[in-house]
Amino acid sequence: MKIRTWWQRELFDGGWAGLSWPEDYGGRGASLVQQVIFNEEAASLQAPEPINVIGLYMVGPTIIEWGTEEQKRRYLPPLLAAEEIWCQGFSEPDAGSDLASLRTRARFADDHYTVDGQKVWTSWAHVASFCMLLARTGDGDTKHGGLTVLIVDMDQAGVEVRPLVQITGDAEFNEVFFDGAVVPAEQLLGPEGEGWRVALTTLMHERGTMTYALQVASRILLDDLISAIRRSGLGRDPVTRDRVARIQLDLESLRLTNNRALPRIMEGTPGPEDSVRKLIWERVEQGIGELAMEIFGVAAQVNDGPHSLDDGVWPYQYLRGRARSIEAGTTEILKSVIAERALGLPRAR
Amino acid sequence: MKAFFTEEQDLLRATLVRVFDDWGRRPEGERGSDGLFDRLVEIGCAELPGQPERGVLFEEAGYACAGGAIVPVLGVALPVLEDLDPTGALCAAVRAGTALPVVALDRFVVSADQATHLLVLEGDEVGVVERSGVRLEPVPSFDPGRPLAAFEVVAAPTIVGALADVRSVMAREGLLAVAHELTGIGRACLDVAVEHARTRLQFGRPIGSNQAISHQCVDMYIAVESARSHVYSAADAAERGDPSVELAVRQAHAVAADAAIFCAHRSIQVLGGLGFTWEHPAHRYLRRAQSSAHLVMDARSSRERVATLIGLGAGEGMDGMEES
Numbered sequence: 001m002k003i004r005t006w007w008q009r010e011l012f013d014g015g016w017a018g019l020s021w022p023e024d025y026g027g028r029g030a031s032l033v034q035q036v037i038f039n040e041e042a043a044s045l046q047a048p049e050p051i052n053v054i055g056l057y058m059v060g061p062t063i064i065e066w067g068t069e070e071q072k073r074r075y076l077p078p079l080l081a082a083e084e085i086w087c088q089g090f091s092e093p094d095a096g097s098d099l100a101s102l103r104t105r106a107r108f109a110d111d112h113y114t115v116d117g118q119k120v121w122t123s124w125a126h127v128a129s130f131c132m133l134l135a136r137t138g139d140g141d142t143k144h145g146g147l148t149v150l151i152v153d154m155d156q157a158g159v160e161v162r163p164l165v166q167i168t169g170d171a172e173f174n175e176v177f178f179d180g181a182v183v184p185a186e187q188l189l190g191p192e193g194e195g196w197r198v199a200l201t202t203l204m205h206e207r208g209t210m211t212y213a214l215q216v217a218s219r220i221l222l223d224d225l226i227s228a229i230r231r232s233g234l235g236r237d238p239v240t241r242d243r244v245a246r247i248q249l250d251l252e253s254l255r256l257t258n259n260r261a262l263p264r265i266m267e268g269t270p271g272p273e274d275s276v277r278k279l280i281w282e283r284v285e286q287g288i289g290e291l292a293m294e295i296f297g298v299a300a301q302v303n304d305g306p307h308s309l310d311d312g313v314w315p316y317q318y319l320r321g322r323a324r325s326i327e328a329g330t331t332e333i334l335k336s337v338i339a340e341r342a343l344g345l346p347r348a349r
Numbered sequence: 350m351k352a353f354f355t356e357e358q359d360l361l362r363a364t365l366v367r368v369f370d371d372w373g374r375r376p377e378g379e380r381g382s383d384g385l386f387d388r389l390v391e392i393g394c395a396e397l398p399g400q401p402e403r404g405v406l407f408e409e410a411g412y413a414c415a416g417g418a419i420v421p422v423l424g425v426a427l428p429v430l431e432d433l434d435p436t437g438a439l440c441a442a443v444r445a446g447t448a449l450p451v452v453a454l455d456r457f458v459v460s461a462d463q464a465t466h467l468l469v470l471e472g473d474e475v476g477v478v479e480r481s482g483v484r485l486e487p488v489p490s491f492d493p494g495r496p497l498a499a500f501e502v503v504a505a506p507t508i509v510g511a512l513a514d515v516r517s518v519m520a521r522e523g524l525l526a527v528a529h530e531l532t533g534i535g536r537a538c539l540d541v542a543v544e545h546a547r548t549r550l551q552f553g554r555p556i557g558s559n560q561a562i563s564h565q566c567v568d569m570y571i572a573v574e575s576a577r578s579h580v581y582s583a584a585d586a587a588e589r590g591d592p593s594v595e596l597a598v599r600q601a602h603a604v605a606a607d608a609a610i611f612c613a614h615r616s617i618q619v620l621g622g623l624g625f626t627w628e629h630p631a632h633r634y635l636r637r638a639q640s641s642a643h644l645v646m647d648a649r650s651s652r653e654r655v656a657t658l659i660g661l662g663a664g665e666g667m668d669g670m671e672e673s
Contacts, residue, residue, distance in 0.1 A: 227660075276570065
């Protein structure tokens with residue numbers, strides 16, 4: 001946490017955070033190509049991940065696309081500086097893959113919305129200043145209608161955050177309870193009732209542009225695995241070599257498909273075909289952890305301490321990997337989206 | 350970042366699609382591979398200067414599953430000759446469409462039905478011998494469009510260069526051509542599966558509305574998109590003379606080989622019984638996927654070389670084709 005916050009502040013002070021964001025809002029107005037070059041350099045230097053990932057990769061692009069001028073000026077610079085951490089309130093206990101069936105309600109009266117309901121799997125909510133919340137404001141003709149995105153202050157009596165311990169033992173995500181939480185009218189993001197379209201911007205960035213940053217962490221990890229394999233003496237084992245090469249091929253598929261998509265992404269919001277890269281990424285992340293557990297055996301089952309291998313990174317990676325095919329749209333949901341929207345196959349029943 | 354293909358290159362692709370399409374429409378008995386090759390020479394395909402144009406030709410040949418000799422002659426043998434004997438008569442004859450040489454360093458010669466010259470082993474060198482200087486014995490083989498023959502050299506070959514140099518060109522240019530063909534094969538298998546899944550009705554609805562079918566199509570799509578990313582990028586690296594070209598080509602080959610074979614398998618599954626008939630072209634793609642994947646070397650050796658190049662150090666030396 002500390003090192004990731006420090007790193008993002010360093011990046012911001014040096015003008016490297018939000019490289020491709022507009023200069024008026026604390027960015028540097030660089031092209032996405034330049035951002036990608038920066039990412040690859042960061043990978044080669046084994047740089048840490050910035051802390052405010054939800055803000056940088058999901059909230060930020062959504063505010064840039066839908067926010068008012070005042071909102072952009074108010075929220076984007078502190079987001080980039082990691083002075084204000086963001087979380088994203090989408091999923092609910094009864095609205096996971098079927099996100100649009102969510103029930104958290106926001107009622108408008110006087111000059112503000114009042115929010116009641118519950119969100120879950122809310123990463124970083126325990127440290128966040130703001131939540132980008134998807135809530136129901138109207139009845140709408142369809143379940144996608146009547147949804148609205150609000151910017152909610154997390155520091156108020158009507159918001160309660162309860163950390164959820166994950167299978168890694170960490171508590172990065174949370175349950176968030178809204179009980180009469182107050183949201184001033186000017187914290188409406190995008191038009192009221194158009195929340196589904198606003199949320200789609202977020203989801204498409206989560207699946208389509210986040211992979212540009214994520215490939216960096218995967219590259220660093222695979223290089224670490226290669227070093228560990230060399231040290232273990234397994235570097236000459238043909239089976240191990242083939243397994244490593246296959247992960248390398250997937251990781252390069254991710255990097256090169258990212259690059260190939262750039263000209264299109266630079267012209268607008270990512271589309272359903274861009275979710276392919278999220279699917280490749282989850283395979284890479286899981287592949288690295290699974291291979292480490294398989295070849296290092298019991299040595300990789302020491303979680304930390306002097307007897308552990310590489311400070312316990314492998315059991316962590318292995319366990320964390322299980323979430324890769326669930327978070328940001330499950331494998332199954334993304335495949336159905338791609339089948340329908342990119343391949344033109346009929347809707348599943 | 351530039352788009353991968355210019356307008357002229359897109360135009361070349363469109364022209365090739367038309368040429369292959371016309372050829373494909375002919376009744377099977379009249380298709381004769383010779384006619385197709387002549388037509389390609391006529392529109393300048395034997396004289397394409399380099400990447401990405403050549404890649405476009407090989408990818409579309411793969412997509413059409415057409416002209417079994419195109420990749421062996423123009424993709425594998427021609428770059429070897431261009432490298433070792435660029436001003437030689439044989440190079441010129443290939444560009445004019447009057448000679449179709451193939452490399453025959455191992456047990457069999459491919460596209461023996463059309464080959465006019467063979468590049469054969471002579472000690473640790475490689476020499477050219479005309480078809481008349483070789484005793485050919487056709488063998489029943491897996492890909493009828495790219496038939497194999499056993500051979501025995503009976504005339505003295507004309508030496509063109511060292512074996513190591515030939516292997517090195519093959520591992521770069523030849524493998525890149527193969528990777529393009531494999532990518533085209535994968536694309537074709539994906540398209541036919543998606544079309545069938547969209548239109549074939551069972552239980553009163555298109556079979557593609559079942560996730561068990563549609564998700565297989567997405568798996569094929571992921572494989573094809575990955576192969577395209579690798580292959581276009583490797584072609585770009587080759588054209589720029591990038592020092593990482595060997596790794597790029599090996600990766601492209603390994604990914605495209607797996608993608609083509611995977612998609613050929615999945616398309617037959619999605620097509621059901623139809624895909625298992627001789628009449629349906631699905632099995633031709635499966636056959637071409639296998640013959641192409643192994644034309645220069647297999648995907649396993651490419652992965653082995655990748656392992657070395659990404660920092661695992663030298664392996665047990667199963668792959669004799671790496672550059673030293």
